[in-house]
Amino acid sequence: MNQILIIDDDPAIQILLKRTLHNQGYEVFVASNGEDGLAQARQLRPALVICDWIMPRMNGLEVCRHVKATPELSTTMFILLTSLGSIEDRVKGLDAGADDFVCKPIEMAELQARVRSGLRLHQLSRDLQHQKHLLEMELAEAAEYVRSILPDRMTEPPVTIDARFIPSRQLGGDGFDYYWLDSDHLAIYLLDAAGHGLRAALPTLSVINLLKSRALPNINYYQPSDVLRGLNHTFQMTQRNDKYFTLWYGVYNRLNRQLTYASAGHPPAILFCGTPSSYTDAKLLKTAGLPVGMFLEADYVDACCDVTQSSTLYVFSDGIYEINQPDGSIWGLEPSYP
Template sequence: MTPILLIDDDSTTRLVLKRALQRQGYEVTVANNGEDGVRLAKEIKPGLIVCDWMMPVMDGLEVCRQVKATPYLSTTFFILLTARGAVEDRVTGLDTGADEFLAKPIEIDELQARVRAGLRIHQLSQDLQKQKQMLETELSEAARYVRSLLPSSVSQGPVWIDARFVPSQQLGGDCYDFQWLDDESLAIYLVDVSGHGVGAALLSVSVLNVLRSRSLPHANFHEPSEVLDALNQAFQTTTSADFYEGKYFTIWYGVYHRPTRQLVYASAGHPPALLLSVAKSGTVDRLNTPSIPIGMFPDADYESQCCEIAPSSQLYIFSDGVYEIPQPDGTVWGLDAFADWLSQESDGGGVDLERLLEEIEQLSPDCVLDDDLSLLQLTFL
């Protein structure tokens, strides 16, 4: 049975209330002051506390404040006993964390009814916490599954690739990949599905599998615009399975041709890739082709563009979780700030990806990400 803690400095009140609750079959522990009450609360973890407001040394408000500030006691139902009847006093009690009030002199029938109701609410809170923990566990497992599908970093060959995936607490729909289409052409892409949760993650995995298997009909995977057109036809929100209905995704897709050092790319509603040129003293060029996300309209047009990659350049492909970081002043770090940081940090050389992740962690309030963070860094040797 869930224990009840009774805290009151008046011995008569303690005796009367304890017996009244025990007659109802409750397990009751008593404390005669606030300090002992807080100590006992941490020991026995009661489901409900009945506490007098006016006590020496530590009053009921301070007891309530300390109890509610203890994580494993935060769902404990707290009833304040008080002779105070003013509205402002009740507001103060509620702001402190009290869940209910009982006016003195105490009516035993009312006490028992409030205790029954309080314990029901406590049990409901406990059940909700368990469900939340189960959901968080499932999302964590889904995040590990998505991470297991993503390629690791490559530090050999003509292009070195450093890859990072940091899932948010809610689990988003980020995924990425890179693969040599032949001996001369390297395909790189990053997908970001709208929304959060398992549904977004499953759609991103579906897109990843289609691109990896090159199973899009009538698509030349060397031509980014054709790939985006084919994806848009295959993943229309109005014609896809009900599970994906209403979801869309952004994508950046590029193909690097090694002999000519040409990069052909196209994007669909995705943040631009950033090309950091060491030869140009840290100049950052934005590579994107304006268009709408995949799955919104079947007649959307996608175009490819081309640029030359200078030796030792670095290409950054990422989801918006990299730069859409809320700041304490209500602003967002933003894409411009991210591009400026890359330019300044390069200082005539490459940028260390670990240093970038440290910067993002420092910018994130409480180091908690609101969205998945996916990032590819390609260094062209």
């Protein structure tokens, strides 16, 4: 049964409204002033509040503002009773959060119709809130799945790897992986699908699972440019809801300490030579290449570099440096490294 709270300092109005609405099958509660009404609203969480505008101590506008500012009452509809009929007064009421008005003297047929309308809106709000909660739960489960397929830290020599994964939203299009192709070759990649949310996460999951299982046909996984070409043929945006992604892919040969890499429109990786306390050089590792999925005829090239003892390789997405500054500018890549 829907609960309705009446807040009015006039006992006659209280009795009239309570009797009328009770006869309509509603559970009705009454408060004689704004403060008591607000306390009851927070306790009862009614579907609808009918509140007089002009009351001593706390008027209807103040009650309305407090109700609308209370998260637990987010679906409660609020009707103001008023003898003030000007446009300016109605604007004040709407700005305070009122959902509807009933003018005095009260016409009962109109009041009952507005109550029915308010209760329908209340139910719609509750349904939307429930659907939002279900969607958030599903997104949380999807985000947990994304995290579950990301690799653990590598702590054993000859290579140690750590990672930080912080989506800008609960679910995003970034993903990465690293694993030994054999005992001597380590594959490392990071991709960033266009957009946010589930639509961006789905192609990322597909790429990670595809590369992890080495399911791309006729591909040399030791040659980064060949991997990018294979992905580009598989994930054309015309067949994938206009979704494309950038990707940096590298293969490290631990025997000759050489890194071979290729990029598909992705920010360059940065190789710092020397120890973290005394870097001697910083190299941007980038190659020409369009994002995967944009054009079927896109081509990719490899580049190589030597990796000296105690070097550190940073692979990242653009979210690490595309940060809005107080002056409205965006922090670029150059300030991100020495």
